[in-house]
Amino acid sequence: MLPLLTAQQIREADAYTIATEPVSSVDLIERASRAFVGWFINHFPDRTATIAVYCGTGNNGGDGLAIARMLYDHKYFNIGIKVARFSDRSTDDFTVNLNRINQMGLEVLELKPGAVFPAENSKIIIDALLGTGLNKPLAGDYKNLAGYINSLNKTVVAVDVPTGLFTDGEIGADDTVIKADLAITFQQPRINFLLPESGPHINCWEVVNIGIDEGFISSLKSPYQFIEEKDIKKLLKPRRHYSNKGTYGHALIVAGQAQAMGAALLSSASCAYAGAGLTTACIPESGLTALNTYQPEVMAIVRHGDELPEIKWAQFTTIGIGPGLGKDSRALTLLIDILDNYKAPIVMDADALNLLAGNPELWNKVPAGSILTPHMKEFDRLFGEHANWWQRLQSSIKMAKKHNIYIILKNDYTLVASPDGTVCFNSTSNPAMATGGMGDVLTGIITSLVAQGYTPGEACIIGVYIHGKAGDDLALPNRLNVVLPGRLAAQLPVTMAKLMA
Missing domain, CATH: 3.40.1190.20 (Ribokinase)
Known part of the structure; x- marks a missing residue:
């Protein structure tokens, strides 16, 4: 059986892998982003496609920045990077990946609190705004941005989980969630992907392996399992x-x-x-x-x-x-x-x-x-x-x-x-x-x-x-x-x- 982890257990498994493999947190992001890109380029092979990558300032946003950089290396040159700078907080891994983007000379557009969102002409949107750490429904600028993205009727690919969707726990009927045509998630399906409330928010999902320690995952004794x-x-x-x-x-x-x-x-x-x-x-x-x-x-x-x-x-x-x-x-x-x-x-x-x-x-x-x-x-x-x-x-x-x-x-x-x-x-x-x-x-x-x-x-x-x-x-x-x-x-x-x- 494949264990299915809660958001807290996902963080524990990441931390254990970082501490014992050993691998740095930013290198684990690199590994996850590489797995994402490997799946993406096999299923979206058109290098001329216009792609917008929307990033938060946490580790999910760090994933998004790394993904943008790797796609550019794979000759996806029509990439626009947008960072939702809705607070002064950011993680170290986000900052490292932002510096790497800047060193490549790629332009980054920052979205400020309360600002009017710019027109979006890209064919594909990659959602890397918020990841598995979400602990309350979207509100304020993030809610407005999610609603705006949903109004565009674009092809949306979510990094790990669509922004606004809880990994586990109750999903409110009125919660705002970015509607993803595809979610490329890491290591194992998220529990809520398997419940009907996710239906309006995810058309389909795929799992990519990022090398999280499977022995430790099993040791967490999750009551939730996936039959293989x-x-x-x-x-x-x-x-x-x-x-x-x-x-x-x-x-x-x-x-x-x-x-x-x-x-x-x-x-x-x-x-x-x-x-x-x-x-x-x-x-x-x-x-x-x-x-x-x-x-x-x-x-x-x-x-x-x-x-x-x-x-x-x-x-x-x-x-x-x-x-x-x-x-x-x-x-x-x-x-x-x-x-x-x-x-x-x-x-x-x-x-x-x-x-x-x-x-x-x-x-x-x-x-x-x-x-x-x-x-x-x-x-x-x-x-x-x-x-x-x-x-x-x-x-x-x-x-x-x-x-x-x-x-x-x-x-x-x-x-x-x-x-x-x-x-x-x-x-x-x-x-x-x-x-x-x-x-x-x-x-x-x-x-x-x-x-x-x-x-x-x-x-x-x-x-x-x-x-x-x-x-x-x-x-x-x-x-x-x-x-x-x-x-x-x-x-x-x-x-x-x-x-x-």
Whole structure:
């Protein structure tokens, strides 16, 4: 896992690297700027492009000055440098880099407090005004400058983080942030890049390695982690000779009602495609023909009206419940029956979560190690209203520990909160997957993995990754605008095989 650091931890890691490598602070800026420029020139190769570099007077501004100098050395001669001199304070590293710019004879325009901002005719703006040290929303001259830059409708590339965006913590709905088409950030993604509040401010981001001491980063024990492909390759277990269907578990999917059989079909099919040795769907009688037609490999336990189905609990390795189940009294009675009789970890999604939210006394019956897979609205029904995603992130940590469960909170960078207080962000998926039924497929995948003998924590991490990776394998090479859930489910064996190759 790649540790994700808070702003304070980033400063600690920088300081440790400077002290122990050893490397001077200004040379670390040189290293970061060189990494930035290496990425920039490969993706903005037009040397005739006009570029404006806006610098503050802190170390982020020092980065900007070094970047301007290096771009000039790479024959980007149409560079304008603007320094926001809104106070008398500046860092030593900024001053060193300003002196280097002056020695090259490059012109620097200083922006003074309260002054009218000059016309900006450059095609590309590099934002190096404020970095990860921001501790309050923009105000005064910086707020006005950020608003001015946003009004220009230029291509904006941010150095490390867009000015006005906190690395971690709550982002206010009314905060002024420079809108970056691209943020080139250092060493690892910033935590807030992975939360939806960053969406209006960052179109995309890239990480460049600047050689911060990785051993020290790991020693900081950040609760926030980023799932990488190498993690999944270590966890996935290839099938072996002399195994059989019994080797890979028996999953029960309790889902569907007469008007919502699609959810049951998708979740049970994805359970089979993800590798469960046996999959049984507990469905209403009206859905039996649909199940046999859509996925004949899936067996059925039929629900008749208000009668509870007869379930031989011991034959199932795990249970997934909720997709399309409904929220009526029959669904509630069925959920209670499962919670009363099945004590191993289960996977709860959709209507099972809504029933739990409406009947909080059931929390005492949820088996330890169970997995809940809410989207944002279901999460808030379960745990109360939240003003923003940072609050949801903190609640997911608290509630996973309190109830000894795993919480998968679905979004672009789906997060997995564990009972040990860690949160892992998924690194796969794409907008083509934003279609109804994707959550049902994820439920089937997670249930399948638990049935196969993966721990609940492993099932969560593998499940969210291969779910997103299958979508990436379909959408990105083929430039698909939409990936349908059924097609994604069928892609799972191919994606998993590639990861285990």
